[in-house]
Amino acid sequence: MSLVTPSGLDSPLVIDIENITKDYVMGEEIVHALRGVSLQIRSNEYLAIMGPSGSGKSTLMNMLGCLDTPSSGRYEFNGRDVSSMADDELASIRNREIGFVFQTFNLLPRADSLHNVELPLVYAGVDPETRRERAAHVLREVGLGDRLYHKPNELSGGQRQRVAIARALVNDPSIILADEPTGNLDSKTGDEIMALFENLYRRGHTIILVTHEADIANHARRTVRLRDGIIESDDDGFGGIENLPVEDPLPGDAVVYR
Amino acid sequence: MKRFLYELSESWKIAAAQMRSNKTRSTLTALGVIIGIVAVTLMGTAIGGIQVGFDKSMAIFGDDVLYVSQWPWKRVDDWWNFRDRKKIKTEYAEPINRIIDATPNSNLVIAVPTSSLLRSVKYGQSEVSNVLIRGTVSDYLITSTFDFQEGRFFNDVESRGGANVCVIGYDVADALFPSESPIEKSVLINGQPFRVVGVISRQGTFLGLFSLDSIVVMPLPAFHKYFSAKSDSDILVKVKDKTKLAEARDELTGVMRRVRGLSPEKKDDFSINEQQALKSTLDPIKNSIAIAGLFITGLSLFVGAIGIMNITFVSVKERTREIGTRKALGARRRTILLQFLIESTSLCLLGGFIGLGVAYLMCTGIGKAFPSFPIQFSLSLVIVSMAVSILTGLFSGFAPAWSASRLDPVAALRYE
Incomplete structure (x- = not known):
């Protein structure tokens, strides 16, 4: 049982965005979804991106997740310039460096938990035995050791999201990118999921939450607010973790430590 | 190379699961291919049978x-x-x-x-x-x-x-x-x-x-x-x-x-x-049977292929979000292309196997009922019809699979 030391300014930069813009052509007019955003995210940060709809929050998330490339500006991920990468290179970055958690879970309906969690490893070219082992391991870590062979429709919403989190973790990514992870869950289950994120953070993971709910964003140590395609405020309370009693039992904690 | 194999086996699994969960739809779609393959095989046996019967009959006259x-x-x-x-x-x-x-x-x-x-x-x-x-x-x-x-x-x-x-x-x-x-x-x-x-x-x-x-x-x-x-x-x-x-x-x-x-x-x-003279009178008949047969066969296979293409397009549309998810998790274009090609091909192969079985039973039945009717069911025919099934699958699956592989992950993830 070991906790990774909280991040500070000396942690390595994972994400370095400089002045990126994104324009969409919608019919006749051009929509400026992002109008020049600069953002730096270090390893083991817990960051929330907030903003009302239309603020460019989703667009920024797609950029951060390497699902899309900016119209202009520079984006370096772990020191590699990804702003002009081709589709398949981006796919490889997503596969190895980014763990996605979606609001709607996005599990494969006909595959059991194990198979769902294995999927990123299939695309990474990991052999079947290791795949199985690692998938089972992370599923146990998120408290689903007894649900390995359940299909999504045999699981509760909270359990499905745990499978999705396990899937995000299985490739040991540089960041976990969660898009409204509690949006489809009741508040109690939502709290459990947030506790899980808290735990992952304390174990050294870098977590980026995208949300419009303030009380969800409150779990993060740093909050970036977007409005009209630019950053309105960046409340980076570094060291926030020192103020938290680490030994506090977390609500609904189901995480088993390594 | 290893990754390709893993992706391949993953695609097979998905294809099998897909067929299992859409039994009716898969069966109906495969029916087109089944009919096509039955036509191909029966035509093949008939042409083969005529050829063999012809050669055998000719041999009796002696070519010298x-x-x-x-x-x-x-x-x-x-x-x-x-x-x-x-x-x-x-x-x-x-x-x-x-x-x-x-x-x-x-x-x-x-x-x-x-x-x-x-x-x-x-x-x-x-x-x-x-x-x-x-x-x-x-x-x-x-x-x-x-x-x-x-x-x-x-x-x-x-x-x-x-x-x-x-x-x-x-x-x-x-x-x-x-x-x-x-x-x-x-x-x-x-x-x-x-x-x-x-x-x-x-x-x-x-x-x-x-x-x-x-x-x-x-x-x-x-x-x-x-x-x-x-x-x-x-x-x-x-x-x-x-x-x-x-x-x-x-x-x-x-x-x-x-x-x-x-x-x-x-x-x-x-x-x-001489024997050759008989051959030259019978050859045109044989050829026109073959040409007409191939045309009908080709037509029914083509209809079957369109069915497969259609259902693959539907499948791509239905599973746009799944494609988006897979892309987010690191599936490359090739992976998605492969997956849908394998789905259409395995559907065709399934149809091919069933069609071959049906044709075999029909041939045996005809052979029993009319022993004099020349029928020739050969291994090469099995290979040909399997190859035709695979080609049909690749042909009909390519357009939908290509469009799936080109989907923008952002748009696919957001697709309702």
Whole structure:
């Protein structure tokens, strides 16, 4: 049982965005979804991106997740310039460096938990035995050791999201990118999921939450607010973790430590 | 390379799961391919069967034997010119053989006279009608390709003496002697007893049209004695080197003109036929069957392919979010392309297997019901139809799979 030391300014930069813009052509007019955003995210940060709809929050998330490339500006991920990468290179970055958690879970309906969690490893070219082992391991870590062979429709919403989190973790990514992870869950289950994120953070993971709910964003140590395609405020309370009693039992904690 | 294999096996799994969960839809879609493959296979067996039956029938005539006859073996528009030709006589064989023997380096080996007509054959209470009764000489064996199931052919002495002996075909033996050996028994033809000395083993049918086993062969003098009227005679001439058939033919034409005593300005009043002539009359028929068959087959397969293409498009549309998720998790374009190609191909292969099974059952059924119908179910046909299934799957799956692989992950993830 070991906790990774909280991040500070000396942690390595994972994400370095400089002045990126994104324009969409919608019919006749051009929509400026992002109008020049600069953002730096270090390893083991817990960051929330907030903003009302239309603020460019989703667009920024797609950029951060390497699902899309900016119209202009520079984006370096772990020191590699990804702003002009081709589709398949981006796919490889997503596969190895980014763990996605979606609001709607996005599990494969006909595959059991194990198979769902294995999927990123299939695309990474990991052999079947290791795949199985690692998938089972992370599923146990998120408290689903007894649900390995359940299909999504045999699981509760909270359990499905745990499978999705396990899937995000299985490739040991540089960041976990969660898009409204509690949006489809009741508040109690939502709290459990947030506790899980808290735990992952304390174990050294870098977590980026995208949300419009303030009380969800409150779990993060740093909050970036977007409005009209630019950053309105960046409340980076570094060291926030020192103020938290680490030994506090977390609500609904189901995480088993390594 | 390893990653490719893993992706491949993942795609197989997904495809299988997809088919399992959409049983009705998959079955209905595969039905198009099933029908296509049944058509391909049946057409293949029919064409193969015709080919084999044809070759087998042709072999009976021997590809190194020339037939001197009154009529040519092809359609003639001026039949009246042939009708009044002098009949071919079995006696020509003797002078032909004399000339052959006297010609140094002759391309011809021997001439054998035959004379045939149809009669009934009786034994006890049993009777077979429309049996080809053929009179010939013991040298007939040189020009023919058959084996004996029992006994022997009549010998030279019996042949010259015109003994009342005969060799019977398989069908005749089967009908008259179902449970005993025909050897040394006497059959009645035209009220005359003929002692059976041999049974020819089964020859099959000529193009499935008539049996070649409904035959009785006897010495020519005996034949002349009892059946001289209304018989058709041919002279069979064996060729030394079948690669020099044209020269042999020219030589034989010259010999026949000498035998008939035709002056140089007169036209031939006989025809020299060969197996090849039959082939050239039957080839166009065979080809048009094949072309028509391929066209119908191609059409039904094409319809099946469109069905597969349609269902794959539907599948891509339905699973847009899944594609988005897979892309987010690191699936590359190639991976997605492969996945849908495998789905369409396995659907086609499933249809192919079922279609092949159905076709096999149908072939067996037809073979049982109509034993004379030429049917040939071969391994190469299985391979061809499997290959056709796979190609159909790739062809019909490509467009939808391509469009899936090109989906923008952001738009795909947001798709409702």
